[in-house]
Amino acid sequence: MKTNMLGLPVKESGVIADELNTLLANFQVYYQNLRGIHWNIRGKRFFDLHVKFEELYNDAQLKIDLIAERILTIGGKPLHTFEDYIKENQLEIGKNISEDVKAVHLVVSSLTGLLKIERPILAKSAEINDEGTNSMISDFIVDQEKTIWMMNAWLEESL
Template sequence: MKLSTIGLPVEESEVIIVELNILLSNYQIYYQSLRGLHWNIRGRRFFDLHIKFEELYNDSQLKIDLIAERVLTLGGRPLHTFEDYIKFNQLTVGKNISNDEKAIQLIVDSLSQLLKNERNILDKASQINDEGTNSMMSDFIVEQEKTIWMMKAWLEESL
């Protein structure tokens, strides 16, 4: 078994690189949807949601960079074209959403899909003792589970 310079099996790392690039694509779509929500939100909750959506897209931008850098650390190349992002996207694209409940539901749905991707990566990375990827995915998961809980509380739904 060939090991990389960071001590991980090369072949198995390539599988994780593919999954991280899919996650990266989904995050880019999520980020753009959040920008659209930030710009287009209307109504009495505008001020609160406008600020919240900015907070979420800034956080997503940081995560996008972390994912791309992890791909590079593992010896891969991060996807970086809109063509690739659209090709690998698994999220609903938020287009022209100005209603508060539809906006929050889009966030819940998007984060739920991102969690599926992250758990898949976590499982694969665990199998090869890729603690760097595991740690990143674990941090993302904990934060997103809490965000989903808060968004669903806002929607007055139960988990």
């Protein structure tokens, strides 16, 4: 079996890099959704949500960079065009969302969609002892699950 400079199998690392590229594209869409709801949010909860969405998009931006660097580390090339992002996207695209409940629902559905992409990557990276990818994805999942829980708690209050 041929291995890369990290000692990971080349073929399997290529598959993981491809799946990380799908995750990268979807994170870019998530990031843009967050920017849009940050800019357009209106209403009595504006101040709280405006700040929260900024916190989330800053976090997403950091994760986007981590994903791209991991793709490079394991021997792949990160996607970097909007054309590629849209082609790989599996998330709802939020357009002109200014209402608080709709915005929070978009965050929850986006994070749920990201988890669906991440869990198979986690399983595949574990199979080849790719601890770098495994650790990164595991950390993402923990953060996203907590954010989903918090957003759902907020949604219960707003009903």
